[in-house]
Amino acid sequence: MSTFKHIQSAHCENGVTVSLLRHQGFDFIDEPLAFGIGSGLFYIHLPFMALNNGPAISFRTMPGYIFNRTCKAIGVVVDRKKFRSKTEAQLFLDQIVERGIPVGCQVGVYHLPYFPPAYRFHFNGHNLIVYGRSGDDYLISDPVMEETTTLSREDLEKVRFSQGILAPKGHIYYPKSTLKVDDELIRKVIIKGIKRNARDMLYVPATFAGVRGINHTASKIRKWRSKLGDRKAGLYLGQIVRMQEEIGTGGGGFRFIYAAFLEQAAERLGNDKLLRSSEQFTKAGDLWRDSALQMAGIYKGRITGQKGFNECADLMNEIAAKEKSAFKELRSMRLK
Amino acid sequence: MKKEEVPQDEGALENFTRELYYIKNNSGKYETGLSSGWEVKGAALDQAWEEIERRVKDTIQKVESGVLSPIAYFMELKLMDPVVLAGYSGFSKRKVRRHLKGKYFNKISEAELKRYADTFEITIDELKNFSKG
Numbered sequence: 217m218s219t220f221k222h223i224q225s226a227h228c229e230n231g232v233t234v235s236l237l238r239h240q241g242f243d244f245i246d247e248p249l250a251f252g253i254g255s256g257l258f259y260i261h262l263p264f265m266a267l268n269n270g271p272a273i274s275f276r277t278m279p280g281y282i283f284n285r286t287c288k289a290i291g292v293v294v295d296r297k298k299f300r301s302k303t304e305a306q307l308f309l310d311q312i313v314e315r316g317i318p319v320g321c322q323v324g325v326y327h328l329p330y331f332p333p334a335y336r337f338h339f340n341g342h343n344l345i346v347y348g349r350s351g352d353d354y355l356i357s358d359p360v361m362e363e364t365t366t367l368s369r370e371d372l373e374k375v376r377f378s379q380g381i382l383a384p385k386g387h388i389y390y391p392k393s394t395l396k397v398d399d400e401l402i403r404k405v406i407i408k409g410i411k412r413n414a415r416d417m418l419y420v421p422a423t424f425a426g427v428r429g430i431n432h433t434a435s436k437i438r439k440w441r442s443k444l445g446d447r448k449a450g451l452y453l454g455q456i457v458r459m460q461e462e463i464g465t466g467g468g469g470f471r472f473i474y475a476a477f478l479e480q481a482a483e484r485l486g487n488d489k490l491l492r493s494s495e496q497f498t499k500a501g502d503l504w505r506d507s508a509l510q511m512a513g514i515y516k517g518r519i520t521g522q523k524g525f526n527e528c529a530d531l532m533n534e535i536a537a538k539e540k541s542a543f544k545e546l547r548s549m550r551l552k
Numbered sequence: 553m554k555k556e557e558v559p560q561d562e563g564a565l566e567n568f569t570r571e572l573y574y575i576k577n578n579s580g581k582y583e584t585g586l587s588s589g590w591e592v593k594g595a596a597l598d599q600a601w602e603e604i605e606r607r608v609k610d611t612i613q614k615v616e617s618g619v620l621s622p623i624a625y626f627m628e629l630k631l632m633d634p635v636v637l638a639g640y641s642g643f644s645k646r647k648v649r650r651h652l653k654g655k656y657f658n659k660i661s662e663a664e665l666k667r668y669a670d671t672f673e674i675t676i677d678e679l680k681n682f683s684k685g
Binding site: 224225226248326330331332333334335337338360361362363379380381383450451454455457458469472473475476479498501502505508509511512515516 | 584596597603
C-alpha cells in the first residue's frame with residue numbers, strides 16, 4: 217500500500233473523502249469534485265432545535281452524505297461501523313490500521329488537543345483520518361489542519377466517544393474496493409450530482425430547508441429584535457455566522473467550493489453555460505460574506521436598531537433568489 | 553473572492569493552523585489560498601465566549617441562592633447542556649435535569665456525586681464545597 221498523503225481542505229468531510237479516495241488510487245478527485253458529486257450544497261434551519269441556545273443552521277447537506285454519495289457514484293463500497301463498546305472500537309481501529317488502511321473517524325472537537333481552544337465546543341460533526349500508529353500515538357490527518365498531527369490512545373478514544381447531539385459512538389468508515397473510473401463515468405456522476413443538488417435545494421418538502429429555508433431564516437431575523445431583545449438577537453446572529461464559518465468554510469465558503477466545482481464541470485463537459493452558473497454561485501458566496509459582515513456590524517454594536525436586522529434579512533432574501541434561479545437553470549440545462 | 557480579499561486577521565487560529573479558501577486567481581479561475589482568520593468570525597467567537605462567561609456568572613448566583621445545584625455550575629463551566637452531561641455521566645436526561653435543581657442536591661448519593669465529579673474532572677469535595685470555593 218502506498219504511503220498516505222495529507223491534503224488540506226476547506227471542509228472536513230470533503231477532505232476525508234478526497235484523501236481516502238485518492239489513497240485508493242482515484243487521482244481525479246479533489247475537494248470541489250467530491251463536494252459537487254456528493255451534492256453537498258444545502259441549507260437547513262432545523263426546527264425545534266437549539267444549539268448552544270441559538271438557532272441551528274447548516275449550510276451543507278447532512279453529515280456523511282458527501283462521503284457516501286461520492287463513493288456510491290463511482291462504485292466504491294464503503295465499510296462503516298459504530299460501536300457500543302470502547303474496547304471493541306479500539307480493537308477494530310487497531311486491526312484496520314495494522315493492515316495499513318487509512319480510515320475516517322467521526323469525532324467531537326471538545327477534547328481535540330490540537331484544535332484552537334476557542335473552537336472547542338461540544339460539536340460532534342467533525343471528521344479526521346487515522347492513517348497509522350507509532351507506539352501509543354495514532355497518526356492523524358485532520359483535513360482542516362495545515363499539517364498532520366498525532367493523538368494519544370486516550371485522546372483518540374475520548375473524541376471518538378464524545379457525547380451529546382450526533383454522538384459519534386466510535387463511528388469509523390473507509391472505502392473498501394478499488395475500481396477504475398474513466399472520463400465517461402466522471403462526466404456522468406458530475407451531471408447526477410448537479411441534478412440531485414438542484415432537486416434538493418429547490419424541492420425539498422420543507423419550508424425551513426433548501427432555498428425556501430433561507431427565506432424562512434430571513435423572516436425570523438426580522439422578528440428577533442422585538443421578540444428577543446437586542447442582546448439575544450445579536451447572539452443569534454453571531455451563531456449564524458459561526459455556523460456559516462465552521463473552521464475553514466469561510467464566509468459562504470461552501471458556495472465558493474460549489475462555484476469551483478461548476479468551473480471544473482464546465483471544462484469536463486465542455487459546456488460554457490456551466491461557467492455562467494459558476495459565476496452565479498461565486499456571487500452567492502460574496503453575498504453570504506456580505507450578510508456575515510452586516511450581522512457582525514450588529515453583534516459588535518456598530519449597527520443598532522431594527523433597520524440593521526431588516527438589512528440582514530433583505531440580503532438573505534437576495535441570496536435565496538440568486539440560488540433559486542441558479543439551480544433552476546441547472547435543473548433545466550441539458551447536460552451530457 | 554479574489555486572492556487579495558482573503559482575510560488575514562489575527563485571531564484564535566494563530567499558532568494552530570490556517571484555513572483553506574477557494575478564491576479566483578487573476579485569470580478568473582478558481583484556486584486555493586490560506587487565511588489566518590477573519591475578524592467577522594473572530595468577533596462572533598468572542599461574543600460566544602462572553603455569553604458563556606455571562607451564563608457561568610449567572611449560574612453562580614443561582615447556585616448561591618439555592619435555585620440550582622453546583623452540578624449546574626460545572627455543567628455551564630464545561631460548556632455542556634443536559635444532553636451532553638447525560639451522555640458523559642450515564643444518567644438519564646430526566647435525572648440530570650432533576651439533579652440540576654438546588655433542592656435535590658442534598659439527596660444525591662455519594663456514588664452518584666462521584667460520577668458527576670469524574671465527568672467534570674474534579675473531586676467530590678470540589679463539587680460539594682462549591683460555596684466555599
